[in-house]
Amino acid sequence: MLLLPLAMLLAAPRVAIVSEGRMDPPAKYGLERLRQSLAGSSESSTVVAKQGGCSGATAPESLVIKRTTYHGRPAVSICGSDARGLMYAALDTADRVAATGDPFARVRDTTESPYLAERGISMYTMQRAYFESRLYDENYWKRYFDLLARSRINTFTVIFGYENGGFMAPPYPYFFDIPAHPGVRLVGITAAQQARNTAAFRTMIRIAHERGVDIIPAIWDHIYRGGVQGGGIAGASELAGKEAPGLVTGLTADNLAAYTNAALRRFVEVFPEIDGLEFRMHAESGLKPSEMPAFWHEVFTMLARFRPGLRLTLRAKELPDEIIDDALHLGLKARIETKYWMEQMGMPFHPTHVNVQNQHDRRHGYADLLRYPQRYRVHWRLWSGGTARLLLWADPEYVRRFAMSARLYDGNSVDANEMLATKMLGEPHDKPPAPILNAKYRYYDYEFERYWHFYQVWGRVNYNPDFAGEVGEPEFVKRFGAAGPALRKGLYRASSVLPRIVASSYRYEMFPTTRGWAEMMRQDDLPKFATRQGSDIEQFMNPANDARSILAGSSPTSKRTPEETSIWFAATADAVLGYVHDAEVAGASGNEAISTMTDLRILAGLAKYYAARLPAAVSYNVYLQSGDLAAFDQAIQQEQEAIAAWSGIVKAAADVYSEDLAFGVHRVGFPRHWKEELIRLEQGLVALKEQRQQAGGVPTRSPMMRVGQSPDTRPPQLHLITPTAAQPGRDLVITVHPEDAPDVKSIRLRYRHLTQFEDYQTADMILNGEGVFTAPIPGSFITPEWGLMYFVEVIDKRGNGRNYPDLDKEAPYVIVPRH
Numbered sequence: 001m002l003l004l005p006l007a008m009l010l011a012a013p014r015v016a017i018v019s020e021g022r023m024d025p026p027a028k029y030g031l032e033r034l035r036q037s038l039a040g041s042s043e044s045s046t047v048v049a050k051q052g053g054c055s056g057a058t059a060p061e062s063l064v065i066k067r068t069t070y071h072g073r074p075a076v077s078i079c080g081s082d083a084r085g086l087m088y089a090a091l092d093t094a095d096r097v098a099a100t101g102d103p104f105a106r107v108r109d110t111t112e113s114p115y116l117a118e119r120g121i122s123m124y125t126m127q128r129a130y131f132e133s134r135l136y137d138e139n140y141w142k143r144y145f146d147l148l149a150r151s152r153i154n155t156f157t158v159i160f161g162y163e164n165g166g167f168m169a170p171p172y173p174y175f176f177d178i179p180a181h182p183g184v185r186l187v188g189i190t191a192a193q194q195a196r197n198t199a200a201f202r203t204m205i206r207i208a209h210e211r212g213v214d215i216i217p218a219i220w221d222h223i224y225r226g227g228v229q230g231g232g233i234a235g236a237s238e239l240a241g242k243e244a245p246g247l248v249t250g251l252t253a254d255n256l257a258a259y260t261n262a263a264l265r266r267f268v269e270v271f272p273e274i275d276g277l278e279f280r281m282h283a284e285s286g287l288k289p290s291e292m293p294a295f296w297h298e299v300f301t302m303l304a305r306f307r308p309g310l311r312l313t314l315r316a317k318e319l320p321d322e323i324i325d326d327a328l329h330l331g332l333k334a335r336i337e338t339k340y341w342m343e344q345m346g347m348p349f350h351p352t353h354v355n356v357q358n359q360h361d362r363r364h365g366y367a368d369l370l371r372y373p374q375r376y377r378v379h380w381r382l383w384s385g386g387t388a389r390l391l392l393w394a395d396p397e398y399v400r401r402f403a404m405s406a407r408l409y410d411g412n413s414v415d416a417n418e419m420l421a422t423k424m425l426g427e428p429h430d431k432p433p434a435p436i437l438n439a440k441y442r443y444y445d446y447e448f449e450r451y452w453h454f455y456q457v458w459g460r461v462n463y464n465p466d467f468a469g470e471v472g473e474p475e476f477v478k479r480f481g482a483a484g485p486a487l488r489k490g491l492y493r494a495s496s497v498l499p500r501i502v503a504s505s506y507r508y509e510m511f512p513t514t515r516g517w518a519e520m521m522r523q524d525d526l527p528k529f530a531t532r533q534g535s536d537i538e539q540f541m542n543p544a545n546d547a548r549s550i551l552a553g554s555s556p557t558s559k560r561t562p563e564e565t566s567i568w569f570a571a572t573a574d575a576v577l578g579y580v581h582d583a584e585v586a587g588a589s590g591n592e593a594i595s596t597m598t599d600l601r602i603l604a605g606l607a608k609y610y611a612a613r614l615p616a617a618v619s620y621n622v623y624l625q626s627g628d629l630a631a632f633d634q635a636i637q638q639e640q641e642a643i644a645a646w647s648g649i650v651k652a653a654a655d656v657y658s659e660d661l662a663f664g665v666h667r668v669g670f671p672r673h674w675k676e677e678l679i680r681l682e683q684g685l686v687a688l689k690e691q692r693q694q695a696g697g698v699p700t701r702s703p704m705m706r707v708g709q710s711p712d713t714r715p716p717q718l719h720l721i722t723p724t725a726a727q728p729g730r731d732l733v734i735t736v737h738p739e740d741a742p743d744v745k746s747i748r749l750r751y752r753h754l755t756q757f758e759d760y761q762t763a764d765m766i767l768n769g770e771g772v773f774t775a776p777i778p779g780s781f782i783t784p785e786w787g788l789m790y791f792v793e794v795i796d797k798r799g800n801g802r803n804y805p806d807l808d809k810e811a812p813y814v815i816v817p818r819h
Contacts (some may be wrong), residue, residue: 015038015044015045015046015047016045016046016047017031017034017035017038017046017047017049018046018047018048018049018070019031019049019050020048020049020050021050021051021052021053022051022052023049023051023083023086024051024082024083025083025209025210026083026084026086026087026149026209026210026211026212027049027051027080027083027086027087027090029087029149029210029211029212030086030087030088030089030090030091030094030149031049031086031090033090033091033094034047034090034091034093034094034097036094037093037094037095037097037098038094038097044073044074045073045074045075045076045104046070046071046073046074046075046076047075047076047077047078047093048068048070048075048076048077048078049078049079049086049089049090050077050078050079050080050086051079051080051082051083051085051086052080052081052082053079054079054080054081054085055079056111057079057080057081057085057111057112057113058081059081059113059114060081060082060084060085060114060117061080061081061082061084061085061088061113061114061117061152061154061463062080062081062085062111062112062113062114063078063079063080063081063085063086063088063089063092063110063111063112064077064078064079064080064089064110064111065077065078065079065089065092065093065107065108065109065110065111066109067104067107067108067109074104076093076104076107078090078093083212084154084212087149087211087212088112088152088212088463091149091150093107095150095474095475096108096474098478099474099475099477099478106474112463112464114152114463114464115403115462115463115464115465116403116406116407116411116412116413116414116462116463117412117413118154118155118379118412118413118414118415119152119153119154119155119413119414119458119459119462119463120153120154120155120156120157120216120413120414120415120416121148121153121155121156121157121415121416121417121418121455121458122156122157122158122159122218122381122415122416122417122418122421123156123157123158123159123417123418123421124159124162124164124385124417124421124422124425125158125159125160125161125162125164125167125168125171126162126163126164126231126422126423126424126425126426127164127167127423127424127425127426127427127429127431127433128167128246128429128430129424129429129430129431129432129433130423130424130433133432133433135197135200135201135204136196136200138203138207140446141203141204141207141208142207143445143446143449144446144448145207145208145210145211145213146211147448147449147452147455148208148211148213148455148459149211149212149213150456151455151456151458151459151460152459152460152462152463153213153455153458153459154212154213154214154459155213155214155216155275155413155415156208156213156214156215156216157215157216157217157218157278157415158215158216158217158218159218159220159278160174160217160218160219160220160221161219161220161221161229161280161285162220162221162231163228163229163230163231163232163284163514164231164233164425164429165229165230165231165233165236165239165429166221166224166226166229166230166236166239166240166244166246166247166248167246167247167429168220168221169221169222169223169224169229169247169248169286170219170221170222170223170248170251170260170263171217171219171221172263172264172266172267173185173186173189173194173248173263174186174189174194174197175194175197175198175201175267175270176194176198176266176270177191177194178259178262178263178266180262181250181255181258181259181262181263183249183250184248184249184250184251184255184259184263185248185249185250186246186247186248186249187243187244187245187246187247187248187249188245188246198270201271202271202273205271205273205274206273209273214275214276215273215274215275216274216275216276216277216278216311216313217267217271217274217277217278218277218278218279218280218313219264219277219278219279219280220278220279220280220285221280221285221286222256222260222285222286222287222295223248223251223252223253223256223286223287224240224241224247224248224251224286225240225241225286226238226239226240226241227240228284229284229286231425231426231514231665232426232514232515232665232667232668233426233665234667246429253288253291256291256295257291257294257295257298260295260298260299261298261299261302264299264302264303265302265306268303268306268307268310274310275311276310276311276312276313277303277310277311277312277313278312278313278314278315278337279299279312279313279314279315280315280317281296281314281315281317281318281319281323282315282317282318282319283318284317289318292320292323293320293322293323293326296323296326296327297326300326300327300330300332301330303332304330304331304332308331308332308333309333310332310333311333311335312327312332312333312334312335313334313335313336313337313379314327314334314335314336314337315336315337315338316336316337316338316339316362316367316369316378317338317339317362317363317364318361318362318363319336319362324336324375324376328375328376334376335376335377335378335379335413336369336376336377336378336379337378337379337380337381337415338362338364338365338366338367338369338378338379338380338381339363339364339365339381339383340364340365340380340381340382340383340402341364341365341382341383341502341535342364342383342386342502342506342511342535343364343383343386343511343512343513343516344383344386344387344502344506344510344511344513344516344518344535345382345383345384345386345387345388345498345499345502346499346502346503346535346536347499347500347502347503347536347807348397348398348399348400348401348402348405348499349401349402349405349807349810349811349812349813350365350366350405350408350811351365351503351535351536351538351756352536352538352539352791352803352812352813353536353537353538353539353756353759353760354535354537354756355508355511355533355535355537356537357508358511359756359757360757364511365756366378366408366409366754366755366756367755367756367757368755368756368757369409370408370409370754370755370786370787371755371785371786372784372785372786372787372818374409374410377409377410377411377412377413378408378409378411379411379413379414379415380405380406380411380413380414380415381414381415381416382402382414382415382416382417383417383513384416384417384421385416385417385418385419385421385422385513386417386422386512386513386516386517387498387499387502387516387517387518387519388419388454388498388519389419389420389421389422389423389517389519389663390419390420390436390519390520390661390663391498391519391599391602391603392450392451392453392454392491392494392495392595392596392599392600393419393451393454393495393498394453394454394456394457394472394491394492394495395457395492395495395496396457396461396467396468396469396471396472396492397468397492398495398496398499399457399458399461399462399465399468400461400465400468401810401811402414402462403461403462403465404465404811405811406462408754408815409754409787414462416458418448419448419450419451419454419455420436420447420448420451422513422514422663422664423436423662423663424662424663425514425662425663425664425665425670426514426662426664426665426666426668426670427662434658434660434661434662435447435658436657436658436661437450437595437656437657437658438655438656438657438658440591441591441594441595441655441656442591443590443591443592443595450592450595452475453472453475453476453491456471456472456475457471457472472488473485473488476488479592480583480588480590480592480593480596481586481587482586482587483582483583483584483586483587483588483593486579486580486582486583486586486588487579487583487588487593487596487597487600489579490576490579490580490582490583490600491596491599491600493572493575493576493579494572494576494599494600494603494604495603496572497569497572497576497603497604497606497607498518498519498603498606500565500568500569500572501518501606501610502518502534502535503534503535503536503539503540504534504536504539504540504560504562504565504610504614505523505534505540505565505610505613505614506518506523506534506535507523507524507528507529507532508532508533508535509532510523511535514664514665514668515664515668515669517663517664517670518606519602519606520661520663520670520671520673520674520677521669521670521671521677522609522646522677522680522681524684525680525681525684525687525688526613526616526617526620526635526639526684526688527620527688527691529613529617530543530544530616530617530618530620530621530624530635531543531544531621531624538559538750538760538803539559539560539803539807539812540559540560540565541557541559541560541561541562542562543562543614543617543618543620543621544621544625546561546562546563546618546621547618547621547622547624547625548621548625549561550618550622551622551625551626556745556795556799556800556801557795557801558748558793558794558795558801558802558803559801559803562614562615562617562618563614563615563618564713565610565614566610566611566612566614566615567611569607569608569610569611569614570607570608570611572604572607573604573605573607573608573611574604576600576601576603576604576607577600577601577604579600580597580600580601580604583597584597594656595656598652598653598654598656598657601648601649601652602649602652602653602674605645605646605648605649605652606645606649608645608648609642609645609646609649610642611645612638612639612641612642612644612645613638613639613642615638616634616635616636616638616639616641616642617635619631619632619634619635619638620632620635623635628699629692629695629697629698629699630699632692632695632699633692633699635688636685636688636689636692639684639685639688640685642681643678643681643682643685646674646677646678646681647678649674649678650674650675650678653673653674657673658673659672659673659675660672660673661673713800714800715794715796715800715801715802716738716739716740716743716744716794716795716796716800716801716802717738717739717740718736718737718738718739718747718792718794718802718804719736719737719738719739720735720736720737720792720804720805720814721735721736721737721772722814723816724817725816725817725818725819726777726782726788726816726817726818726819727779727782727819728779728782728783728784728819729779729780729782730779730782731776731777731778731779732776732777732779732782732788732816733774733775733776733777734749734751734765734774734775734776734777734790734792735772735773735774736765736772736773736774736792736794736804737771737772737773738771738773738794740796741767741771741772741773743796743797743798744767744773744794744795744796744797745795745796745797746764746793746794746795747764747765747773747792747793747794747795748762748763748764748765748792748793749762749763749764749765749775749777749790749792750762750790750791750792750793751763751777751781751788751789751790752788752789752790753781753783753785753786753787753788753789754786754787754788754789754815755786761777761781763775763776763777765792777790787815787816787818788815788816789813789814789815789816790813790814790816791803791804791805791812791813791814792804
C-alpha cells in the first residue's frame, strides 16, 4: 500500500495515499482496495486518510469525504470515526473511481452515519457438503466478505443446525471433543477433520474481521430428538438417539446440561474472536419445555462467569419471560430476536394483523415483547430465504421502509438471510452441491456473486436510507452498458412481486421456510388455494370473504380485494416485461444480462399467475357458497389463464436454469423446477373440470359484479393528521381530512396497543363543521405499559374503500409517540 510521508509525496507520481495516525485492519483493507482502484490513473492527485477525529462524524462507523487540495495538488480527504468508517469511505471512493476510470470525477463531499448500527446477513448450515465446500475455501470467504464490506454489512451469523436431520445438533463435536464426556462424539469424524474444521472457521473469522464484519455463531440445536428437527427428510427422525454417520451420539437427557456447559465454554475458548452468540431456545432445538429453565440458567451462569460481556441473541419463539428475566438478572448482554414476517419475505412493515393461528404466542412478529419499561432490544430478522431463495432480488425502496420499521422499540439491528440460503436443504449430506445455472450461462466464479446487488441494497440502504435512490446506478451501467438503467428499474419493480404474494395470497400452511417457496410453488390445486388467506389479514381480503361480499350485494370493504390485487399483479407484470423489452432494444447481451432478463420474465410470470388465480379463487368460492355454475365455469376459465402464465414461466426459464434446483425436501412438496408444478397444475385442471361435469346443470347467470359499486373504483383519498404524543390517562383525539367529505359514507378508527396479541378496537369517526373527521382513543386505554398504534378505514358512497395510511407508500398504521 502506498502510504507516503510528506517528503516522499512531493516526488511521488500520479496518485498518492497519505495516512495520518493509527490504521486498524479494516482501515488498511479499505485503503488497499482504494490504492488498487487508483493504480491505473494518469492524473496527479492525493488521498489523505484519517482514522478517528472526524469533524461532524463521531458516531461509530461514520465517515466524511471531502474534495480538497493538498500542498497544491488535487486531493480527497477521507476520514472515518473508526476503522470501519474509514474503510467505508475508502471503499465508496474506490467504487466511484472504478465506475469511470477517472480518479475523482464521481467523488463527492459527504458525511454519513449509520441509520442502523447492525446490518446483518445470516447463513444456514443445512447440508454438510454444501457448507464444507464454502468452509474450506479461503478464497471464497475473501470474495464473500469483500462484497459484504463494500455493501456496509457489518455482521454475519452462521446458523448451526436447523431442521437438517441432526447435522450440527449440537455443533461442538464437529470442532472438538470434550474429555470429560468421552461418549459424546460426532460419528465418523476424526481428530484431523476436527482440527481442519476448527482452523477453517478461525480463518473465516479472521477474513471477516479484516473487512470489518463481525461473526456470530448461532447454536440452534442442543440435542437431536427427531420430529421437526428431521426437516422432513425421509428416515431422519428414526435416527434420533442412534449411532449414525454424521450425527452426534452419546448425548442424553442425563448429561445434556453438563455436556452443553462444558462444550460451550470450550467453544468460546477455541474461538475467542467471536463477536456474539445466538441461541434457539425452545422445543425445536431439541429441548423439552420442562428442561428449558434449568438448562438455560446453567448456560447463562457459565457465560456470566467466563464471557460476561459477550453479546447474546435469544430467539423469541416460545421464550418465556422467566428465561429472559434470568439472563438479564445475571447481567448478560442479551437481546431478543424475532421473525419479522413469518419465515417468509412479506411487506416492508410489521404485519398489521398476524394470522390468528399464532396470534397469541411468540412465534413471529413482535408478539407481546414490546412492553415498557424497556429491558432489552429486539433484533429484527427478515427470513428472506424462505421466499427469495433463487431469483434475483433487490428493492432499495423496500429496504428503506424496512429500515425505518426496524427503529420500533428503539431498534438498531437487522438481519436477512443470504441468497441461496436453503440450497441443498433436504439432500443427503454427502451429495455434492448442484449448480443453479446451466454451464453455458454462468458468468461468475461463485454463485453468491450473482446476487451482488441484493447485498449492496441490503447493507447500503440500511446504513443510509437516503441512499436508496442511487444505490447501484453506476454498476448497472458498468455491467450492462446502455441496457443498465432498464434492467435496474425492471429488477426493482420485479422485486415487489414476491412480498405481495406472501402478504396477499400465501397459504398459512406454508409459513415455514421448510414448507413454502413462493418462487416455485403453485400453492396447490385451486379448490385448496381458494379457501385460504394471505398473511396480513387486516390489509388483504381473502377470496372466500370476497365471494360472500359479492353474493351479499352490498358489503364494501376498506381492505384490498382479490380483484384489486389481481389488477396490481397484472400491471406489475406488464411493467416488468416493458423494462425487459427496453433492455433488449438497448442491446442487452452477455450471460449476466440473459440471466437477469430470465429472472425478470419469471417474476413477471408469477405476477401474471396470481393476476389470474386470485379471481379464479373468488369465482370458485362464489360457486361453493351459492351453487352458481356460471361462477364455476368462470373459475375454470381463469384457472386456465393462470396455467398459461405458469407455462410462460417454464418457457422463460428455458435452458438457463438447471432442472435439479434443490432448495427443499422434494417429498414434502418442494419442486426441482417450474416444469413439475406445471404438470400438477394441468392435472388439477383436469380434476376441476371433472368436478364441474359432475355438478351438471346449465349456468343461468353471472354473479361476478358487485351490486351497487360504481365502475369508478378509485379509492377515496384521505389525509391523516398525526398526533404529537399519547399521554396515559388522557383521551387522544385522532383527526383525518378526506379530500371530498360529502362523498364519504363512513370512516372508522381502528386502534390497539403495540402487542400483536390484541385485536383492534373500533370507533366511528364523526364529521365536524370543518370538514374533518375525529374520534377519541380513550385515556383509560392509554397506559404506561404499552405503545399505541392505529389506522383508519374509509368507505365512499360508491362502495370503494381503503385503509390509511396507504401500504403502498408507508407503513399502513401510525405508531403514536410516547409522551
